Amino acid sequence: MSVNLHQRVRPQSTDVAVQLSGVVKNFGRGEHTVTALDGVDLTVAPGEFVCLLGASGCGKTTLLNLVADLDAPTAGTVTRNTSRPAVMFQDAALMPWLTAATNVELPLRLAGFSRAERRAKAAELLELVRLGGQDRKRPHELSGGMRQRVALARALAATHRLDGGEQQSLLLMDEPFAALDAITRDVMQGELVRIHDATKPSVLFVTHDVREAVRLGHRIVLLSSRPGRVVREWTKDENTDEGPLTDDITARLREVISTHAAH
Missing domain, CATH: 1.10.8 (Helicase, Ruva Protein; domain 3)
Incomplete structure (x- = not known):
C-alpha cells in the first residue's frame, strides 16, 4: 500500500495538546539514582503526529508514561489539554x-x-x-x-x-507495529495514516525505525542516550524530500547510538 504523505494536512492551530517543560525523571535514590529524562521540553499541537526516536533505554517509554499520567515527573511539568489518553503497545x-x-x-x-x-x-x-x-x-x-x-x-x-x-483526543503509541512482519507493518502504517487523517487525534508515537517515523510523523524528535534530552527535531511539509530527510535522521541516530555504546 502506498501513501502520499505530501497530501496530508498538518495541524494549523497554535494551541497546545501536550506540553512538557523541563521534565526530569529519576528512578532510585542516593548513589543508586538513575536519571532517565533530564530537562525535556516538548510540545505537541492539536492533531499533530509526533514520532519519538532514540537509542534503547533513552527514556521514550518513560516519557509516554508521564504523558499518560501513569507516573509523575521528578521535576518539571507535564500539561495535557486533551481527553484521557489511550495507549497502544507492541502487544x-x-x-x-x-x-x-x-x-x-x-x-x-x-x-x-x-x-x-x-x-x-x-x-x-x-x-x-x-x-x-x-x-x-x-x-x-x-x-x-x-x-x-x-x-x-x-x-x-x-x-x-x-x-x-x-476536547482533543490523544493517542500514545509505543512501537505498536514492531512485532509484525514487514508487509503487515507496511499496511498498518498506511492504515494509521488514513485513520489519523480521518479522526485527527494528537499522537505521540515511539519507534526505532527511521523510515516509519518519516512516513508517519509531521514532526520527528530525536532523544539523546540516557539521560534522555531532546537533541534534534525535524518538521515535514509538502516540499519535504523524504529520502534526504531519512538519511539525515539516520546519521544523527547513529551518532546517538554510538555515544550510548561508548558509555
Missing part, C-alpha cells in the same frame, strides 16, 4: 475471552456508555479499521495485523467521552 493486549466488538466496547463501558451506544460506536470503529464483519471473532481467530487493528479501534474508543465534549 495488542486484547481480552482473549471477548470478541473483537466487545474488546472495543470495553473502554466505552468503563466510561458509562449505554449498551446500544457501545455497540453502535464499536461497529463504527471496526468499520474504520476495516474489520467490518469480524466483530464476533475472538483474538485467537485473528491474524497479528487484525489484532492490532482491534487494539487501534479500542484505543480510539477510549478517547470518547460520555458528555460528548469536544
Whole structure:
C-alpha cells in the first residue's frame, strides 16, 4: 500500500495538546539514582503526529508514561489539554475471552456508555479499521495485523467521552507495529495514516525505525542516550524530500547510538 504523505494536512492551530517543560525523571535514590529524562521540553499541537526516536533505554517509554499520567515527573511539568489518553503497545493486549466488538466496547463501558451506544460506536470503529464483519471473532481467530487493528479501534474508543465534549483526543503509541512482519507493518502504517487523517487525534508515537517515523510523523524528535534530552527535531511539509530527510535522521541516530555504546 502506498501513501502520499505530501497530501496530508498538518495541524494549523497554535494551541497546545501536550506540553512538557523541563521534565526530569529519576528512578532510585542516593548513589543508586538513575536519571532517565533530564530537562525535556516538548510540545505537541492539536492533531499533530509526533514520532519519538532514540537509542534503547533513552527514556521514550518513560516519557509516554508521564504523558499518560501513569507516573509523575521528578521535576518539571507535564500539561495535557486533551481527553484521557489511550495507549497502544507492541502487544495488542486484547481480552482473549471477548470478541473483537466487545474488546472495543470495553473502554466505552468503563466510561458509562449505554449498551446500544457501545455497540453502535464499536461497529463504527471496526468499520474504520476495516474489520467490518469480524466483530464476533475472538483474538485467537485473528491474524497479528487484525489484532492490532482491534487494539487501534479500542484505543480510539477510549478517547470518547460520555458528555460528548469536544476536547482533543490523544493517542500514545509505543512501537505498536514492531512485532509484525514487514508487509503487515507496511499496511498498518498506511492504515494509521488514513485513520489519523480521518479522526485527527494528537499522537505521540515511539519507534526505532527511521523510515516509519518519516512516513508517519509531521514532526520527528530525536532523544539523546540516557539521560534522555531532546537533541534534534525535524518538521515535514509538502516540499519535504523524504529520502534526504531519512538519511539525515539516520546519521544523527547513529551518532546517538554510538555515544550510548561508548558509555
